[in-house]
Amino acid sequence: xxxxxxxxxxxxxxxxxxxxxxxxxxxxxxxxxxxxxxxxxxxxxxxxxxxxxxxxxxxxxxxxxxxxxxxxxxxxxxxxxxxxxxxxxxxxxxxxxxxxxxxxxxxxxxxxxxxxxxxxxxxxxxxxxxxxxxxxxxxxxxxxxxxxxxxxxxxxxxxxxxxxxxxxxxxxxxxxxxxxxxxxxxxxxxxxxxxxxxxxxxxxxxxxxxxxxxxxxxxxxxxxxxxxxxxxxxxxxxxxxxxxxxxxxxxxxxxxxxxxxxxxxxxxxxxxxxxxxxxxxxxxxxxxxxxxxxxxxxxxxxxxxxxxxxxxxxxxxxxxxxxxxxxxxxxxxxxx
Amino acid sequence: xxxxxxxxxxxxxxxxxxxxxxxxxxxxxxxxxxxxxxxxxxxxxxxxxxxxxxxxxxxxxxxxxxxxxxxxxxxxxxxxxxxxxxxxxxxxxxxxxxxxxxxxxxxxxxxxxxxxxxxxxxxxxxxxxxxxxxxxxxxxxxxxxxxxxxxxxxxxxxxxxxxxxxxxxxxxxxxxxxxxxxxxxxxxxxxxxxxxxxxxxxxxxxxxxxxxxxxxxxxxxxxxxxxxxxxxxxxxxxxxxxxxxxxxxxxxxxxxxxxxxxxxxxxxxxxxxxxxxxxxxxxxxxxxxxxxxxxxxxxxxxxxxxxxxxxxxxxxxxxxxxxxxxxxxxxxxxxxxxxxxxxxxxxxxxxxxxxxxxxxxxxxxxxxxxxxxxxxxxxxxxxxxxxxxxxxxxxxxxxxxxxxxxxxxxxxxxxxxxxxxxxxxxxxxxxxxxxxxxxxxxxxxxxxxxxxxxxxxxxxxxxxxxxxxxxxxxxxxxxxxxxxxxxxxxxxxxxxxxxxxxx
Numbered sequence: 001x002x003x004x005x006x007x008x009x010x011x012x013x014x015x016x017x018x019x020x021x022x023x024x025x026x027x028x029x030x031x032x033x034x035x036x037x038x039x040x041x042x043x044x045x046x047x048x049x050x051x052x053x054x055x056x057x058x059x060x061x062x063x064x065x066x067x068x069x070x071x072x073x074x075x076x077x078x079x080x081x082x083x084x085x086x087x088x089x090x091x092x093x094x095x096x097x098x099x100x101x102x103x104x105x106x107x108x109x110x111x112x113x114x115x116x117x118x119x120x121x122x123x124x125x126x127x128x129x130x131x132x133x134x135x136x137x138x139x140x141x142x143x144x145x146x147x148x149x150x151x152x153x154x155x156x157x158x159x160x161x162x163x164x165x166x167x168x169x170x171x172x173x174x175x176x177x178x179x180x181x182x183x184x185x186x187x188x189x190x191x192x193x194x195x196x197x198x199x200x201x202x203x204x205x206x207x208x209x210x211x212x213x214x215x216x217x218x219x220x221x222x223x224x225x226x227x228x229x230x231x232x233x234x235x236x237x238x239x240x241x242x243x244x245x246x247x248x249x250x251x252x253x254x255x256x257x258x259x260x261x262x263x264x265x266x267x268x269x270x271x272x273x274x275x276x277x278x279x280x281x282x283x284x285x286x287x288x289x290x291x292x293x294x295x296x297x298x299x300x301x302x303x304x305x306x307x308x309x310x311x312x313x314x315x316x317x318x319x320x321x322x323x324x325x326x327x328x329x330x331x332x333x334x335x336x
Numbered sequence: 337x338x339x340x341x342x343x344x345x346x347x348x349x350x351x352x353x354x355x356x357x358x359x360x361x362x363x364x365x366x367x368x369x370x371x372x373x374x375x376x377x378x379x380x381x382x383x384x385x386x387x388x389x390x391x392x393x394x395x396x397x398x399x400x401x402x403x404x405x406x407x408x409x410x411x412x413x414x415x416x417x418x419x420x421x422x423x424x425x426x427x428x429x430x431x432x433x434x435x436x437x438x439x440x441x442x443x444x445x446x447x448x449x450x451x452x453x454x455x456x457x458x459x460x461x462x463x464x465x466x467x468x469x470x471x472x473x474x475x476x477x478x479x480x481x482x483x484x485x486x487x488x489x490x491x492x493x494x495x496x497x498x499x500x501x502x503x504x505x506x507x508x509x510x511x512x513x514x515x516x517x518x519x520x521x522x523x524x525x526x527x528x529x530x531x532x533x534x535x536x537x538x539x540x541x542x543x544x545x546x547x548x549x550x551x552x553x554x555x556x557x558x559x560x561x562x563x564x565x566x567x568x569x570x571x572x573x574x575x576x577x578x579x580x581x582x583x584x585x586x587x588x589x590x591x592x593x594x595x596x597x598x599x600x601x602x603x604x605x606x607x608x609x610x611x612x613x614x615x616x617x618x619x620x621x622x623x624x625x626x627x628x629x630x631x632x633x634x635x636x637x638x639x640x641x642x643x644x645x646x647x648x649x650x651x652x653x654x655x656x657x658x659x660x661x662x663x664x665x666x667x668x669x670x671x672x673x674x675x676x677x678x679x680x681x682x683x684x685x686x687x688x689x690x691x692x693x694x695x696x697x698x699x700x701x702x703x704x705x706x707x708x709x710x711x712x713x714x715x716x717x718x719x720x721x722x723x724x725x726x727x728x729x730x731x732x733x734x735x736x737x738x739x740x741x742x743x744x745x746x747x748x749x750x751x752x753x754x755x756x757x758x759x760x761x762x763x764x765x766x767x768x769x770x771x772x773x774x775x776x777x778x779x780x781x782x783x784x785x786x787x788x789x790x791x792x793x794x795x796x797x798x799x800x801x802x803x804x805x806x807x808x809x810x811x812x813x814x815x816x817x818x819x820x821x822x823x824x825x826x827x828x829x830x831x832x833x834x835x836x837x838x839x
Contacts (some may be wrong), residue, residue: 020362208707225680225681
């Protein structure tokens, strides 16, 4: 059933986002900058043309998918903070499938499926550690992030390295196996993300499974007394969130990068922040992902045009998430 | 002299203290007795400043006593040892004592503390090592640290005298092994000799009779007896605690069910390591079986085992016509009123309609093929609210918005609305006022009269006896058939306290 608080939850998130932007511009003004000009430049960069909008939307795709994964896990009380590692696992599996398979849409589909499976499996390792050895999921998932990053580094310099290449890079995905481009650089993955968000929202609000996940997350004891198999539901949530993160990585490979190289990404980490800003609402995740992406793209423009470090975008993201969490904590306290 | 007079306290509609009196001579060990819910713990919390009384007066050594907080009470020389440990396991004995005393900012004079701890240890004939890490100590030793901590916080004189101090001990022996109890009791006597006034809350009558100078017995928030311990024996005490006349008005099932009525629950040789030992009993259709007993004697494990939530249970639990996996789900499932409505029965953040649907939420008409029907949830909730008299501003408000009594009515509505073949209810009136209690108990009686089997696990003997056709007593993880109604309520009271049914 729709949670009545969710109807209201868009407001604090919007307010927090606007407040964060305003705070940054205020800081800029205090520092002697030109806030109006900066805002205009950032806006231009993120939304100034169809092309810029497509770039922003493309940035938002992996954030949205990782955010949906985080929202799914957190709503059911599963503290999967290893979306980054699961995303990397998805990238590795996708490239390992996409490159050797005969080019074509089926290869693309197989690549995405492999990415989702690998993400779920990587999270499954953490779940197995928790069930078998009592290792808290929070710890194992975050430590598995590092292991995934190192493993990826080893693989792109080893078995997955492109033949004849000196750089730590894989071979390139054949053109026929890539995700279709909707409007350069936006690819079919954006549509997949939107469909998954809508599906996730339907599952959460309209199905027995979604209701049981929510109950198990809010009060596992009550869930047990109501005959809800809590351990099973939490496994579903953990594997589902891992699969979404893995899919995010696979889509990025099949739609944007077309190969995998060594080096840092942070969609998994950012996805957690996106989910928190959206207060775990699947449709809100789309908006929050777009906001994060716009800040990223806008800040890059800002850096080019006005020599403002593009880290200011990350600052605004941080302030917005902190503000939403604070608002949530305060209202929880008032209710008590 | 410690004197509490006419203490009243209400929690919402529930009366916890109804004019309780307590008079304790300085430097004595005083037993505070009564059933669960009799008001002992609330009264002790009033004295310790944790609960503000609605009315009544308190005096300590002739001066008016109005502690506003535990810190306040500590300053006045009152210490309390709670039922559960309140120590920081990773810190040393000294650090725990310092922490409790709340010395504020500034340097801690470790040598002075060690001296104080040593002086107290000498006084009590205890060896207390200030350096020892609490987590590495045995339970009995932790208990000593707990007591030392409370006393040091309340202040100890330079000569080791504890005159004028009050120490409240809430069930201090509940966690101890018999040899540890043997060491604790003499120490309490020595403390009294040092001038401390000790209030000992306990269910264990032999201990109380051994160590206490005087006793006060509470029932339903009132003092029913006060006097020297020497005048009493266990039998008379048990009678005082449970009372001799039933007060509830619901009538027990007049017609005892036939022996050939179908079985609804059949338990054989049920054991749970460390809590239940070889339990066998059954519940038939149209019968209410009461499990009497002081909380903590295995009730929780028994109920969880029956519901399939206790993985380490062994033995046979048969719910005829209901596969084990379906005890809590499906249309024929057991109707459950769990012990703790906020932790085990409700999701406080979710709307009342969601809470009323829990358990039925996967079956028609609320759901079909895994999809929920919002309008059906609303209709279902409205129907239950109407039928069971749940007072609520609506069914879309979170369950947290309801009063305790109405939350419990909602839980009962969910458990009983389908006339389940078997109902398991645990302390179903905990924290409810008289009207809500009577309502919930009447619903249970009605479920029985409509042919359901009812297993009622309840700490309130009066309410239990008003509904139960048979009464089994759970004590120390073992089940004893009281023979009710052939036996008297006094016999049940004695069994609940681990005494033989007859003197």
